[in-house]
Amino acid sequence: MAVRYNAMELMICAAARLLEDGRSVTVGTGVPCAAAMLAQRTTAPNLLIFFEAGGVAPLLPTMPISVGDSRTFHRGLMATSMADVMEACQRGMMDYAFLGGAQIDAYGNLNSTMIGQDYAKPKVRFPGSGGANDLASFCWRVIVVTNHDRRRFVEKVDFITTPGYLTGPGAREAAGLPAGCGPYRVITDLAVMGFDEATKRIKVLSLHPGVDRQQVEERTGFQLLWANPLDETPPPTDEALWILRQEVDPHRYLIGRC
Amino acid sequence: MAVRYNAMELMICAAARLLEDGRSVTVGTGVPCAAAMLAQRTTAPNLLIFFEAGGVAPLLPTMPISVGDSRTFHRGLMATSMADVMEACQRGMMDYAFLGGAQIDAYGNLNSTMIGQDYAKPKVRFPGSGGANDLASFCWRVIVVTNHDRRRFVEKVDFITTPGYLTGPGAREAAGLPAGCGPYRVITDLAVMGFDEATKRIKVLSLHPGVDRQQVEERTGFQLLWANPLDETPPPTDEALWILRQEVDPHRYLIGRC
Amino acid sequence: MTFPTATGRLFSDPSANAARQFFRTKPRTLRDKVMSVSDAVRALVHDGDYLAIGGFGADRIPTAAVHEIVRQRKQNLSFAGHTATHDFQILCAGNLTGRGQTLARVDVAYIVGLEARGLSPHARRVMESGTVECTEWTNYTLAVRLKAAAMGLPFLPCRSMLGTDTFRRSAAKVITCPFTGETLLALPALYPDVAIIHVHEADRFGNCRIRGTTVADLDLARAAKRVIITCERLIPNDEIRREPSLTLIPFFCVDAVCEVPFGSYPGNMPGEYFSDEEHLQLWLKMEEDEQQYRQFLDRYLFGPKDFNEYLQLCGGLERLRQLRAQELLLHQGR
């Protein structure tokens, strides 16, 4: 069988399917934005899209380059402040947030701050939280989209920039974070993962077509839990691929990366 | 000598003279607004006028009826929120506020809430603080304009709606109010009063032309301090009276009350 | 260091977690929310609710909806009284008529007065009767309580009210700044059950524009669990999308949109019409005698079947034309 789609296309389509219609999502540039645009054009026409710099419900003519550029409120319903958007999140009105990171651990904690042991003189300095920590603290369901490799999926992140389930069940609430939220799914080029109810550790829910358990284990730096039965990630539909290629990312900025 | 002006005109003119040029003031409707308008047209052309509902620096075509009506931002420099104005005050940017009240005590504490001993079933219910308590807490110099009578100038107000110097020196700061502010002047139909540095009690600074000490004492329900020497309040200038009558209050809404 | 304590009762739950659970369920879909004022009040204002009303004084108030609350004889409401003037006066009419206690609890910042116009005799009778429970605040601290809720927090600090009886009769607390040691007032968040706000323009989904001062309404719309918008004009969604910077209240806060031209009458609507001072004086005058006031209410509030009939009784379009001229200063050389 000829390959109908690449890994990036599969990830975007898998992410888009997670977004329930009639709910709200805060997106960044890149994959999250593409997934939200695709969802709006397929399964979630009433998806309400926010950008953290203040853009609300734009009719996106193209994918934004910045979370604050003028595309993020192009023909939008409101162009407001960062605080207004973040406070809608803090109030409990934001259902989904999309995040990434340089490292992720078994509890979904994310590092986008630094690699190294000396904070004052990092081996690698990354940007920091941006709005990620805020969104992961406030939004009901956090979806992480990232490439799957051993350097990234680590037992212990060098720096918890953004909270997953911290040290496990109850840890978020004990730290004072709003109850009932946390990481929901992790989508990689190999699998779709969720979190085990009892331990709050990452659990593989479905493998992408053609991927096996061993591949995933080899590219993960910690012990994975596995759903039983383990599903296969549904491949993108023809319609989704067509829309993704023609309307969402016609210049192949994202889907051309694979 | 024929009487050139009435008591209300004198009060407004005396209040206007207190406002230093280039400073800011939050005014309500009535006398405060008239005083600020008069000051702007005479001694304080650069007076910056705020209204607590959000009006900033209007070119007032007539006196507002409400602190929030459209006159309060007519050709203004900004029409904003109540919080924005109050926060400018809380930040320390408001020099003057004008207040009144049903009762005032020797420390300049004001009551505009209730008369009676039972809060749950007041003998007389007044509106409450409105923004008065906020302005008296935040603004550097509070000016009280009120009629002078014994029911009003009382030893102990039934309810401290709005802070003067509370129980005396240091009491505002001990309560946690911002340091360095408090009542500055009390202007009545009889006199202009300030506050004694050492005791923070009301001290008569000047008597209006034709008023004597005994009159003031008879109409005051507490022991007054007296400046030495005691001045006479300067009468309104012809120019001030002309502007007040022709431009500020041409319909004699205020100055017709006497 | 011990701080003084306040004895006022808190009429609403400041919990941010409880509010989050509610806001999680609030719909985010773009749906048509246009309905009549009576349907909106019937569906969204319930006996026992905590009610808050937008505007300031008699400026940009949702008069039609307030009439309807009294007409539908809603009972046992808590109310946020921040410079509530003519709206408060109307609600107090409900403590005289029908089932007899529209207002049961009031967070007071400014009530019973109409600013420069004087005090409302009937509102004073109601508030002096001892039948309405009060807790004291100030205009700004009530605004801060709404801001706390709009931010999704259980409290915010502030620097006023300290040292006064207003504090003592409030439900605030005194705290210390964890960084500077400065003494501060802590204000509990106010999440009203329902808010009613009059705006200049809204689309059918509830995206709103306001001209002039916004008072505390942007926070109020975000703080309230349910929001009724009355607007001077419905506008197309396209017009909202043309200039998203002008949207001050977003649709996802809003539950009902009612088109009510002249909806702030007899109050002032910036850029549209000035307040009808004669009618407001008539209202105050009629309140002086209770029997006379009942007749006045029968004629002006219970008689009309809707707000247009009320406007007609008050002089109709001719009177509104005069108020528009007055608002725009058309006869003062402008």
Place this chain on the structure above:
Amino acid sequence: MTFPTATGRLFSDPSANAARQFFRTKPRTLRDKVMSVSDAVRALVHDGDYLAIGGFGADRIPTAAVHEIVRQRKQNLSFAGHTATHDFQILCAGNLTGRGQTLARVDVAYIVGLEARGLSPHARRVMESGTVECTEWTNYTLAVRLKAAAMGLPFLPCRSMLGTDTFRRSAAKVITCPFTGETLLALPALYPDVAIIHVHEADRFGNCRIRGTTVADLDLARAAKRVIITCERLIPNDEIRREPSLTLIPFFCVDAVCEVPFGSYPGNMPGEYFSDEEHLQLWLKMEEDEQQYRQFLDRYLFGPKDFNEYLQLCGGLERLRQLRAQELLLHQGR
């Protein structure tokens, strides 16, 4: 109950009382504040200052003033790094050139990156050198710190950062809500010494209009002790007075007004011009080699005597015309 503590250093004084003393002295007079960018930076940005810059990413940023800070070789600055992208990159150039340490302390929310464009090699070298002291925050918590200052408070609560290393490396504290017992983050107010904000329109007194998202700039303008405005266009004061609802930053917060058409270039200015992605890529590319980067800076930053010369180097009006067409989607059937 004991709470974890944070070890980051606070780079500015959160005291509301100290801020009040300063704001008491700030002039309230309507005076002409128009001056050149170089005069404004010379007069209002001092060595050792805490600096904050408006906009988000490379959107609506005051590029000309940031260039000028490096050109005037300001030293030892503290900086608020909330999604600071191209502006941060420029400031980092000052840690290479001249006296060599423009940035000394950074409150980090987002630095060294340019969002979807990648990371800045030079900014990373600077930040990995150990010569710049950092304290961690987030985009929203830095915005809340500015809001606390804008409100005239020493702190505000918030519900993020808890439980993370971001908290541990911050200078925040954990507190309990006095009403609900809910655990909260306490954020110290941030009163910057100087803020620079690019806006669409301003009058000569400093009354400003912004179109599109306002990010944290309305609070920033109120929080900062001194404010430099750069604007696309000076407009008459009459135009401000025509529609006071559009004024988002009032003159009494502002100390200098500089007219800089295309002042956000190579960043995006909503409704005016899109970002110049080619020039931003060139900048990133040039940074890869330090020697090459010095030459690039000599040509593009130290060479031009003012911002117009820089624009000329980057393609001048022809390039700006293209970016305008791109912003307005003129070639996409609109």
